[in-house]
Amino acid sequence: MKKNLLLPFLALAATVFLFSFREKKPHVLIFFKTSGYYHNSIPEGIAAIRQLGEQNGFTCDTTTDSLQFNKRTLKKYAAVIFLNTTGNVLGDEQQKMMEQFIRSGRGYVGVHAATDTEYDWPWYNQLVGAYFKSHPKQQQAIVLPAHAALKGMPSLPAKWSRWDEWYNFKSTHWNKVNVLLTLDEKSIEGADNAGYHPIAWYREFDGGRSFYTAMGHTKESYADPLFLNHLLAGIKYAIGK
Template sequence: MKNFFLLLNFIFLPLIMMADNGLPVKPRILVFSKTAGFRHSSIPTGKAAILKLGKEHNFDVDTTENAAVFNEKTLKKYAAVVFLQTTGNILNDQQKASFEKYIKSGGGFAGIHAATDTEYEWPWYGKLVGAYFVSHPAQQVATLNVTDRSHRSTKHLPAIWERKDEWYNFKNIGDDLKVLITIDENSYKGGINGAVHPMAWYHEYDGGRAWYTELGHTEESYTDPNYLEHLLGGIQYAISGN
């Protein structure tokens, strides 16, 4: 028994000392990519890219498509939850309640591309992610306007950013969103949101933080340095303060 308590001290004392000294504890995030609708071929590439970002920028990454992890005990381990290309109805009522409690307790959320094509019948989630997907034209090159270059996810980007991706049209766009990037509908065919067509945004919501980027449909996105820095900044914002 004495040796058992010595072992516990050996394991936990360094962590206690780190907290007492104000040293940062390495954050851990959950990347969730369950799909109940369209499944993006870029999901494996996206997972690999976020795992690599974690190794390079000092945060741990768990990946799963098992919705059972959405319980209060498990979610407490994570500084942020990333919905990577999720689609459809992916959580049951108990799992939804646990995720709501997680955000209300100060948790962070980052949504990537099809995260807005998720849980249309869950109004709380719609407000968290900021909008719902309604349609998209064919993939094509378009001009993005980086309207806020002070945020950690956009400060590295040019004011005008041209790239090829799949461009979503949205409905139920939140009026509290802090828009980071808009798309110029005159630069491509198929936009329906008008002069202010948001593509990336963030906001504080119901006690937590949420960041979303529409960008990231293509596999090529996850080898694009500008996009990866954009994604990293969004994840870091979701982690911050938790």
């Protein structure tokens, strides 16, 4: 009889334990608001990041609503991903909330057009590491590994040939970021980055962590295992895993 009475309590305890375990998964907010060019690869990007989360122990929410950048909402997240955002996407109050978010030790991931975002916000320029200046036509190019390393970053070919839209940058902070990948400017037409062309980097900034990749314009990027593993390493870094 006592055993029968004990079973419901054991079941309840197991449920609470499992619920608590699941709740420990880091939460990530995918923000994809645009006030300029809209990338039609955004849905593929969202789906790919969700799948990465399912496979690697983090959960994702998505929004284009800048009002979600408030203290109560942001405290749920370990990192925010700016997925092909463009233009001015946050108001003054939301910018303050984003700054507080990073200063609390959280993370930021910028994908491709995240550098084509918030040109009038100097703090954001430092967070993301550079601003978009221009791009030539989409084309095949050679990506080269740089000296910096990031935990979990996959081994890439010594010369990684891939098709994408390749950005040139301005307002750069190369001396403050850890460059992971550079572009071989001899491999493309229209390169305009003074001979040194970082396209992926990370840094600690203002109490938090930042990772940026210039790749990710095309739909095909989000089905490319090499790119996805590269992006996953950046997300893990941002969330502190």
